[in-house]
Amino acid sequence: MAGLTRRTLLAGIAAAPLAGAAHAQAGWPSRPVRVIVPYPPAGGADTTARILYAKLGDQLKQNFVVENRGGAGGTIGEAVVAKAEPDGYTILHDATAFSVNTELYPHLPFDYRKDFDPVFLVSLVPNILVVTPSVPVTTLADVIAYIKAQPDGVSMASSGNGTLQHLCLEMFRHVTGLKINHVPYRGGGPALTDVMAGQVKFFFSNGSSVVGLIKGGKVKAIAHTGKGRLDSLPDIPPASDTLPGFEAYEWNGVFVPHGTPAAIVQKFNKELNVALASPEVQTRFKQLNIASRPNTPDDFRSFVDAQMKLWSGVVKEANIKLG
Secondary structure, three states, X not given: OOOOOHHHHHHXXXXXXXXXXXXHHHOOOOOOEEEEEOOOOOOHHHHHHHHHHHHHHHHHOOOEEEEEOOOHHHHHHHHHHHOOOOOOOEEEEEEOHHHHHHHHOOOOOOOOOOOEEEEEEEEEEEEEEEEOXXXXXXXXXXXXXXXXXXXXOEEEEEOOOXXXXXXXXXXXXXHHOOOEEEEEOOOHHHHHHHHHHOOOOEEEEEOOOOHHHHHOOOOEEEEEOOOOOOOOOOOOOEHHHOOOOOOOEEEEXXXXXXXXXXXXXXXXXXXXXXXXXXXXXXXXXXHOOOEOOOOOHHHHXXXXXXXXXXXXXXXXXXXXXXX
């Protein structure tokens, strides 16, 4: 031990854990990663997760195991991730509710702004305003005129209280001043069934789930809530052509527990960008009207902040309360 001073010995001991942590982060993922989707199977978030993580697993030679933990607007699954070890092996694949629930559920045991670190914006899906085929309208201006002509207004479906479809309805009601009676359903499927049957004639539907029904003539598409034209339905105009600024998306994104090492977050983001750009993922996304774009953790953080500001205003204006 000649020449080994107490100072150099202590410095070596202190550096050893740091070197070990750096090596562990560089080797991430060295075991299966648990992906919490806080919604039931076959929904929008579940669909994008299974497309994306199948590709990412091939890319990183590791399993990304999708686990559906639905219930309470996503808050049950979100709570699991909020309290998980911040080591990169439990992640959250969430949706628009992440930016809404802070207003809808004020007494949660976790904090959306403090307990999660944004990693990556996966997808943007517009809603599509669909109507029963027998309703004599073809444009959004027609819809507005039709509703104005009804003394008692019209009923409009949503896929549930506090969902994006409900919030789009409330935005539409606020912007147009129309009399609209909200009819909440337990999911988009039952709502679409009643729109096809004419029980309720109007519905802002998720833009991925309704493509087949539109092409099959089961419902009539009027306008979508995104920008430009949709790849799979190019004849449908954006609502903003008639109502400037009217824009809303069902989005999916990746979060990790707060405190996850920055090296893991950066590597995860880089690999997600690569997977997203792959022909396999892009082809499937375009078939489902899912838009995407390269982004960084900071980009995604800014996006989530803007979404929280937008939807908190809508929730307060409509006085929506869930818990």
